[in-house]
Amino acid sequence: MTARHRRAVITGVGAVAPGGIGRDAYWDLLTAGRTATRRISLFDPAGFRSQVAAECDFDPLAAGLTPQEARRMDRAGQFVVVAAREAVADSGVELPGADPERVAVSIGSAVGCTTGLEEEYAVLSDGGRDWLVDHRYGVPHLYGYMVPSTLAVEVARQAGAEGPVALISTGCTSGLDAIGHGVQLIEEGTADIVLAGATDAPLSPITSACFDAIKATTANNDDPAHASRPFDGRRDGFVLGEGSAVMVIEELESARRRGATVYAEILGFAGRSNAFHMTGLKPDGREMAEAVRVALDRARLDPGDIDYINAHGSGTKQNDRHETAAFKRSLGQRAHEVPVSSIKSMIGHSLGAIGSLEIAACALALRHQVVPPTANLSTPDPECDLDYVPVTAREHRMDRVLSVGSGFGGFQTAMVLGRPAAAHGEAA
Structure with a gap:
């Protein structure tokens, strides 16, 4: 089969989203037209121009992570691992039975482990008072927070993927571009199975301050449920959110041979x-x-x-x-x-x-x-x-x-x- 005839299809979907953890809860929220925006609870937003966001009601242990995994991973890492596990289970693909060198990972992220980095900086600098930080107070996994590719590595570790593993960071198109990269791996014949998606957990004081400075986010703090108003004449900026989605992408003929249910083909x-x-x-x-x-x-x-x-x-x-x-x-x-x-x-x-x-x-x-x-x-x-x-x-x-x-x-x-x-x- 030549590369141009290899077709990439989605056979599994996993999601960690505001208002719904898991694919079904996410879809229920969307089709009901419910908004998941509210006053920020992950930190005290008082003093910020925009004080609302779409937060995930996420408990890493309830979502199936071990205490060790929850301690090791930044919030964005926790999201993407949980979403990837759901996608694999949804697809029915047996990763232990697959050739690990034919399994790839392509994950997107715009801001990497922002939450973990900001939390650790606050500790190391004693709340920002010390210019020279004391490294002895840093967690052992701090280096992993500084390297965005850690997010893709966590998914690869979960999947036992030994094929290409990449972190795609192209700002707000990272999620689309990471999936596009995964499709290219299928089409060119480099991989037969790709876990592709993206994750970000940017809800932190530093992110809010950055968007406040350019007045890109909404100042509609009194009515969070109606603050995000795309295409509406009364809109005044976007609402920050967080979350992750991961897809299992397979070569079509391979998916058909194992009787997989196909959501869609990426054309x-x-x-x-x-x-x-x-x-x-x-x-x-x-x-x-x-x-x-x-x-x-x-x-x-x-x-x-x-x-x-x-x-x-x-x-x-x-x-x-x-x-x-x-x-x-x-x-x-x-x-x-x-x-x-x-x-x-x-x-x-x-x-x-x-x-x-x-x-x-x-x-x-x-x-x-x-x-x-x-x-x-x-x-x-x-x-x-x-x-x-x-x-x-x-x-x-x-x-x-x-x-x-x-x-x-x-x-x-x-x-x-x-x-x-x-x-x-x-x-x-």
Whole structure:
């Protein structure tokens, strides 16, 4: 079988998300249109401009980690290991029986072990009072917190993966890009099984201070449940979140031979950069549109073949208008006909992790034929004039879906997924 005929499919999904630990709880939250945003409880947010976030109600021991694992891993590491375990169990793949050199790991993260690093700095510096820190007070695993690749290594250790192991860090597109890298490993023949996804646990004082400084996050502290308002004319910034999603990605024929249930096939993937500004976006959406165009070309699809768009939809005016323009530019009239929604309205923006959570949502949407809504959308921005599926989930016939991501640094990523039979016009 030549590399170009190798097809990558999702056979397992695991999730740790705000408002729901586990794949089923996550999907229930999305389809119910519930928001998981609230006043920050992980630290005292008093004094910060934005005091709300979408937190995970996560207990590492209740989630199946041992006390030793919980002590060793940063919160982001705990998330991704739990999500990976669920994905493997969901897929039914027997990793002990697989060739370990044909099992790979591709994990994305924008900010690595931020929580552990900040906590340890506070201890070592005596609350920031000491310029010269005393290393003797650091935990033995501090070096692991400083090296983001530790997150991918933890998943590889759990899976017994001896193939390629990578940590992809491209800001807010990290989750999409890590899955795209995993797909490439399948297609080129380097691996037969890939655990791909992303994780971030950025809810910490340093992260809040950074986004406060540029006024990117919402100041709607009095009404946390309605603070995340993508495409709404009253929005005033995004809501920070946290979480992880991991997919088991396999070569299609191998998955069929073992009788695996396939959620979706990943048909096309492309990334572009605007080479423009660290946080700014050009209003015409040209770079995102180009990523969408190339992803469709690689999938051998036309704009009319897309049945749903999972938007980046961060809830900033700049981003929402930028990607609305990108959809019109890349899809033409189809942009006005296809439903578009942003799940960040419910689970916030978990930076590098969000792309993986969005791909998990797309896979589940294809499975259940339901489009998650854009919660809190009641006063549409006139410049965002597409069908954003306000408030309520919608049953909808879907064969192929598009998911996009946009990140600081100018990163723009697009990925196309399809129902396993419909992807190539096969009989369902």
